[in-house]
Amino acid sequence: MLTIYAATNLPPFLIGVVRDLRAVWAAEELNIPYALHWLDAPAGEHRAEWYRAANPFAKFPAIDDEGTTLFESAAIVAYLADKARRLIPPPGALERTEHDQWLYAALNTVEPAVFQVFAIDLFMKEMPGIDAFRTRFFETARERLGSLDRVLGQRAYTTGDDFAAADIVMTHVLTFIRDPALLDGFENVQSYRERCTARPTYRKALAIQTGGKPAVAA
Numbered sequence: 001m002l003t004i005y006a007a008t009n010l011p012p013f014l015i016g017v018v019r020d021l022r023a024v025w026a027a028e029e030l031n032i033p034y035a036l037h038w039l040d041a042p043a044g045e046h047r048a049e050w051y052r053a054a055n056p057f058a059k060f061p062a063i064d065d066e067g068t069t070l071f072e073s074a075a076i077v078a079y080l081a082d083k084a085r086r087l088i089p090p091p092g093a094l095e096r097t098e099h100d101q102w103l104y105a106a107l108n109t110v111e112p113a114v115f116q117v118f119a120i121d122l123f124m125k126e127m128p129g130i131d132a133f134r135t136r137f138f139e140t141a142r143e144r145l146g147s148l149d150r151v152l153g154q155r156a157y158t159t160g161d162d163f164a165a166a167d168i169v170m171t172h173v174l175t176f177i178r179d180p181a182l183l184d185g186f187e188n189v190q191s192y193r194e195r196c197t198a199r200p201t202y203r204k205a206l207a208i209q210t211g212g213k214p215a216v217a218a
Contacts, residue, residue, distance in 0.1 A: 001035055002027065002080075003064040005054065007046065008038040008212035013122060015210050020061035022073040022172050023080070025205035029168065030084035038212065074103050074169050081165040088165045102158040102166040110148065111173045113141035118176045138182065145186050152188035156195070163196070171196035 004027065006020040018041075027034045039045040039060075047058045055062035055071035062071040065083075070076055078100070081088035089095035116137040124130050151158070157167050174193045177183060183190050196202065 001033055001066070003035050003037050005037045005039055005046075005051065005060065005062045005064075006209070007041040007060045009040045009042050010209075010212060016175055016206055017118075018060050018209065019073040019172070021205050021209050022168055023061040023063060023076045024208055025168050025172070025202055026077045026080045026165065028201040028204050029199070030080055030086055032080055032084055036208070073172075074107055077165050077168050078103065087163065099159050099164060099166055102164075103169055106158075106166065106170040106173050110141075110144050110170065111176070113137045113144060114173060114176050114182070117141055117182065118178060121179065138179075141182055145182065145189055149186040149188045152192050157192070163199075167196055171202070 004020065004023050006024065007014075007018050010018060024034075024036070026032075039051065041060075045051070046055075046060065051062070052058055054064060054069040057071065059071070061073055061076060062069065063076055063079075065079075070079055078088060082091065089099050117134060120130060120134045120137065155161055157163050158170050159166055171193060174189065175197065177193075
């Protein structure tokens, strides 16, 4: 059976943020049976040498699919979609390349600036000179989101009219946005995020991460 390594005992501000949610969401969306192997993040269980065999960077997530280990959330999402033969075009097809460009765009074009604004607001507000850095990342994020908004004005999802594996990653990136000003005027992105996060499979994945095992200490 597929095993998904996931973080538990998370502080509340990281619920919904840790990227193992993408792997769980994909498994739920694709109806792939899986078991969760919880690792206590504050206790550093993910830094154990046995886990580094699955993820050398000691980050979340990683999977073990009956001896096949894999890390990096987008790679895991694509692997699971290929395994289920759903939500992704077959390898080698032109449509697959077009799909994967959106998977990479989520990670390399949209996420860096969006996440940096999130991290600054959460951890760095009191740093001297941080406002100038935030403004720069905020402007970059707005520019990237504006481009995405234009695309989503022409279709329902990143790759077309049907939900795809790339949308799991792109949607999760968009959940990092906590300052509503980032999305001001981008109704297409807002509707897309709302539509995707309303999926029962996303809600279940979020509930799983929220619960954890063991529960977050009081």
